[in-house]
Amino acid sequence: xxxxxxxxxxxxLTMDDARRELRxxxxxxxxxxxVETGQRLTTVGRTITxxxxxxTPGLVNTHHHLYQTLTRAVPGGQDALLFGWLQTLYPIWSxxxxxxxxxxxxxxxxxxxxxxxxxTSDHLYLFPNGSTLDDTIAAALEVGLRFxxxxxxxxxxxxxxxxxxxxxxxxxxxILEDSIRVVDRFHDPGPEAxxxxxxxxxxxxxxxxxxxxxxxxxxxDKGVMLHTHLAENDEDIAYSLEKFGCRPGQYxxxxxxxxxxxxxxxxxxxxxxxxxxxxxxxSGVAHCPCSNCRxxxxxxxxxxxxxxxxxxxxxxxxxxxxxxGNLIGEARQAMLLQRVARGADAMSAREALEIATRGGAxxxxxxxxxxxxxxxxxxxxxxxxxxxxxxxxSWDPAALLLAGPTRVRxxxxxxxxxxxxxxxxxxxxxxxxAKQNVLAQKLxxxx
Numbered sequence: 390x391x392x393x394x395x396x397x398x399x400x401x402l403t404m405d406d407a408r409r410e411l412r413x414x415x416x417x418x419x420x421x422x423x424v425e426t427g428q429r430l431t432t433v434g435r436t437i438t439x440x441x442x443x444x445t446p447g448l449v450n451t452h453h454h455l456y457q458t459l460t461r462a463v464p465g466g467q468d469a470l471l472f473g474w475l476q477t478l479y480p481i482w483s484x485x486x487x488x489x490x491x492x493x494x495x496x497x498x499x500x501x502x503x504x505x506x507x508x509t510s511d512h513l514y515l516f517p518n519g520s521t522l523d524d525t526i527a528a529a530l531e532v533g534l535r536f537x538x539x540x541x542x543x544x545x546x547x548x549x550x551x552x553x554x555x556x557x558x559x560x561x562x563x564i565l566e567d568s569i570r571v572v573d574r575f576h577d578p579g580p581e582a583x584x585x586x587x588x589x590x591x592x593x594x595x596x597x598x599x600x601x602x603x604x605x606x607x608x609x610d611k612g613v614m615l616h617t618h619l620a621e622n623d624e625d626i627a628y629s630l631e632k633f634g635c636r637p638g639q640y641x642x643x644x645x646x647x648x649x650x651x652x653x654x655x656x657x658x659x660x661x662x663x664x665x666x667x668x669x670x671x672s673g674v675a676h677c678p679c680s681n682c683r684x685x686x687x688x689x690x691x692x693x694x695x696x697x698x699x700x701x702x703x704x705x706x707x708x709x710x711x712x713x714g715n716l717i718g719e720a721r722q723a724m725l726l727q728r729v730a731r732g733a734d735a736m737s738a739r740e741a742l743e744i745a746t747r748g749g750a751x752x753x754x755x756x757x758x759x760x761x762x763x764x765x766x767x768x769x770x771x772x773x774x775x776x777x778x779x780x781x782x783s784w785d786p787a788a789l790l791l792a793g794p795t796r797v798r799x800x801x802x803x804x805x806x807x808x809x810x811x812x813x814x815x816x817x818x819x820x821x822x823a824k825q826n827v828l829a830q831k832l833x834x835x836x
Contacts, residue, residue, distance in 0.1 A: 391419065391420055391421075391434060391804060392417070392418065392419050392432045392433055392434030392435075393417075393418040393419075393432070393434055393435055393436075393437065393768070393801070393804055393806070394415060394416070394417050394418070394430060394431070394432035394434065394435070394436045394437065395415060395416040395418070395437050395439050395444060395770065395772065395801075396415050396430075396436050396437065396438050396439060396440075397413055397414075397415065397438065397439060397440050398411070398413070398414055398415070398416070398439035398440075398442055398443070398444040398772075399412070399413070399439070399440065399441055399442055399443055399775065399786060400412055400443045400444070400786065400787040401414050401416065401426065401443075401444045401445075401762055402443065402444070402445045402446075402739070402742065402762075402787055403426070403446075403761060403762040403763060404445070404446050404742075404743055404746050404747040404760060404761045404762065405761045405762070405763045408739075408743075410787060411426060411427075413428060414426060414427060414428055415427060415428060415429070415430040416430075416444065416762060416768075416770065417430045417432060418768040418770075418801070418804045419804075420804065421581060421767060421768055421803040421804035421805075422765065422766070422767060422768060422804070423762060423763060423764055423765065423766050423767070423768050424764060425764060426762060426763075426764065437772070437799060437806075439772055441774060441775060441776035442772050442773055442774050442775060442776075442798060443772075443773045443775050443786055443787050443789060443793070444762065444770060444771070444772050444773070445505070445742065445746060445762075445770070445771050445773065445789070446507075446746040446747065446750075446759070446760050446761055446762050446769060446770065446771070447505065447506065447507025447508060447746070447759075447769035447770055447771050447800065447801070447802065448504070448505040448506045448507065448703075448716045448717060448720070448745045448746055448749070448771060449506070449507070449508045449509070449702060449703075449745065449746060449748075449749025449750050449752075449753060449755075449759070449760060450501055450506050450508070450509035450510065450703065450704055450705055450716050450749065451509075451510055451652060451654075451673070451675035451702035451703060451704045451749050451752045451753060452510060452512060452616075452654040452655075452675035452677055452704025452705070452706055453497065453501075453509055453510060453511050453512065453704060453705055453706065453707060453714070454511070454512055454513065454514075454706070454707030454708075454709070455493060455494040455497035455498065455511045455513070455525060455707075455708075456482070456485060456489065456490050456493045456494065456497075456513060456515075456525075456707075457478075457493070457497075457707035457708045457709035457710070458493045458494075458496045458497040458500070458708040458714065458825070459485070459489055459492070459493040459496075459825060459828060459829055459832065460478055460481055460482070460708075460709045460829075460832070461708050461709060461712045462712050463477065463478060463481065463709065465477040466478055466709065469684075470622070470624065470684060470685060471621060471622050471624060471625070471684050471686065471710075472552060472624055474684060474709075474710065475552055475553070476552070478709055479552075479553055479554050479557060480554065480836070481832060481836055482515055482517065482557065483515075483517050483554065483556050483557055484517070484518075484832055484835055484836075485515075485517050485518065485520060486517065486518035486519055486520055487518075487519055487520050487521070487524045488828070489520075489828055489832075490513070490520045490524040490525055490528075491524045491525070491527060491528045492528075492821060492824050492825050492828055493825065493828075494511070494524070494525040494528035494529065495528045495531065495532055495816075495821050496821055496822060496825045497708060497714050498528065498529055498532040498534050498536075499532060499813070499816065499818050499821065500708075500713075500714040500715065501534065501705070501714050501716055502532065502533075502534055502797075502800055502807055502808060502813075503715075503796050503797060503800075503808065503811075504714070504715040504716045504717045504718065504795060504796065504797070505716060505717050505771035505773070505796075505797045505800065506534065506716045507534060507535060507759075507769035507770070507771065507800060507801070507802045507807075508534065508535035508536075508537070508749070508750070508753070508755065508759060508769060508802075509534055509535075509536065509537065510537040510538070510539060510587070510616065510675075510704075510753060511525055511536070511537070511538045511539065512539050512541050512589050512591075512616060512654070513525055513538065513539070513540070513541050514541025514542055514543055514589065514590075514591035514595075515541070515543060515553075515557045516559070517556070517557060521567075521571075522538055522540050522567075522571045522575075522586070523571070523574075523575075525538050526538055526575055526584060529584070530583075530584075531816060532807075532816055533802055533805065533807045533815070533816065534802060534807070535582075535583050535759070535769065535802055535803065536583065536584050536585075537584075537585050537586075537587060537614075537753055538571075538575075538584070538586055538587075539586070539587035539588065539589035539614075539616050540564075540567065540568045540571050540572075540586060540587070540588055540589060541589040541590065541591050542559060542561075542564040542568075542589070542590050542591060542596060542600065542604075543557060543558045543559070543590075543591045543595040543596060544558050544559060544560070544561045544564060544590075544595070544596045544597060544600050545558060545594075545595055545596060545597060546558040551594065551595050552594055552595055553595055558595075561596075561597065561599065561600045561603070564590075564600065565600075565603060565604070565607060568588050568604070568607060569607070569611070571586050572586050572588075572611045572613055576611070576613055578612060580757070580758040580767070581758075581767065581803065583803065585613070585614075585753075585754075586613055587608070587613050587614040587615060587616050588604045588607060588608045588613060588614075588615055588616070589604075589615065589616040589617055590604050590617055591617065591618065592617055592618040592619075592625075593617075593618075593619070593625075593628070593629060593632075593633070593637065593640060594625070594628050594632075598633075598644060601617075601644045601646065602644045602645060605644060605645035605646055606645070608650065609645075609650070613650075614650045614651065614652065614753070614754055615646060615650060615651045615652075616651070616652055616653070616654070616675075617646065617653060617654070618653070618654045618655055619637045619638075619641060619653035619654065619655065619656055620636075620637040620638070620653075620655065620656050620657060620658040620659050620663070621654070621655040621656075621657055621658070621681075621686055622655075622657060622658065622684070622685075622686035622687065623658065623687075625637065625658065626658050636660065636663065637658075637659075637663070638659060638660075638662065638663030638666050638667070639663075641653070641672075642666060642670075647666060647667065647670040647672045648670050648671065648672060649670075649671040649672070649673075649754070650754065651670075651672050651673065652672065652673030652674065652675055652700075652702070652752045652753070653667075653672065653673070653674055653675070654674075654675040654677060654704060654706070655674075655675070655676075655677055655680075655681065655686065655689065656674045656676070656689055656694075657681055657686045657687045657688070657689045658687065659689075659690060659694070661693075664690065664693055664694055664697050664699060665697060667694070667697075667699045668694075668697040668698040668699045671700060672699070672700070673699075673700040673701070673702065673751070673752035673753075674689075674694060674699055674700065674701045674702070674752070675702055675703070675704040675752065676689050676691050676701055676702070676703055676704065676723060676744070677703070677704040677705065677706040677711070677719075678703075678719060678722040678723045678726050679705065679706070679711045679713065679718070679719055679722050680704075680705070680706035680707070680710045680711045681726075682722070682726070683710055683711055683712070684710055688726050688727075688729065688730045689726075690730075691723065691726075691727055691736070691744075692727050692730070692731050692735050692736060695740075695744075700748065700751050700752050701744055701748055701752070702744060702745075702748045702749030702750075702751070702752035702753070703716065703719050703720060703723060703744055703745045703748070703749060704719070705719050715795060716745060717745070717789070717790070717793075717795050718795055719745070720741045720742055720744065720745040720790055721741070721790040723736070723741050723744065723745075724736045724737070724738060724740075724741035724790055738788040738789065738790040738791050739787075739788070741790055742789065742790060746760050746761075747760040747761055748760070767803060767804075768801055768802075768803060768804040769801065769802050769803065770800075770801040771797045771799075771800055771801075772797060772798050772799040772800070772801075773789060773793060773794050773797060773798060774794060774798040775789075775793055775794065777794060779792060779793055779794045779795070780792050780793050780794070796811065797811075798810060798811055
């Protein structure tokens, strides 16, 4: 039996159905599960003293391209819109191989972990030079986060009117065959799962209608989730109207891409009818506020989505379109953008944090076991030290997004301490960052 006790926290933001906030309270963890919350709890295992700390569920990242941590702040893409940005980076990504995929994934996961993230999805849609989804899964197992990799794909290259270069696209039959392979090998449907695989054709402008439909049929046959980009910016809408004769929401519905087993990234340009469609079908949205700002895509109508009943989580998006992977910072940005768009009372700090925790777990299909500090839920927990300069003078330390740290003190995943006192327990971050910098330099020299 393995036990861990979080003791005497200043505040525990449970994010349970009653949104309870516990003062001076404890959390008892046994074998990866939360077994009790309350005061004066005891344990036969290790005790983490949490005085002066706010304890939250681990944050959940619902959209990322982890391989992109190797191409941050590339000069040619720094000031480009989405399509131009992609055309700048595709040739660089074509030089990646298994080593680049593995190392960039580890760096991205470590950055997420330090920002309070315990569970993340990843959208890998290109596989140059022998790369496979296996490379990223192996990387995640070493870092220790709960991982939802998705087998992405691009099948329409430039010669067929698509955006990506021909060297980065795959034959659709091969895509489906490898999708079956990775699901059969890695997907774990259980409540304690550390790895769940999804299927994720990249976007409507890089795959065919047939692949979108076939991926949906395969995902439902295998019992896994579906993910893609949708309605990201004005160019995206224009492409859909020109090529498909309808808006992105209608295109998704026609191909079976709505439902509780589907989540779409961005959705900046959804109109009222599409929002109603997503609410009615329980389709999820990964809101990526920093990336949307970075690429000038706009402000997603998150307030309207939430009010309509759409399930919304947060995503940092790829580090080449964000240049950072700080999820607690993403939550603050989400709150601020809704206030810019709709007024200072449009979104509270607590609601934005709820989207980052409970909301993200629901979007990834883990709402019954993750995203809350509650008896019977998995022990994925972030501990934030609010005794430092970031919270000095705060009248409400639990309002982390207004005045609080952006790095965790401790991070627990499935009851295991991943980060203790700000340092990784079983992962050499410095060596991995050094390796990443060498790889980035070699890539720059080749371009």
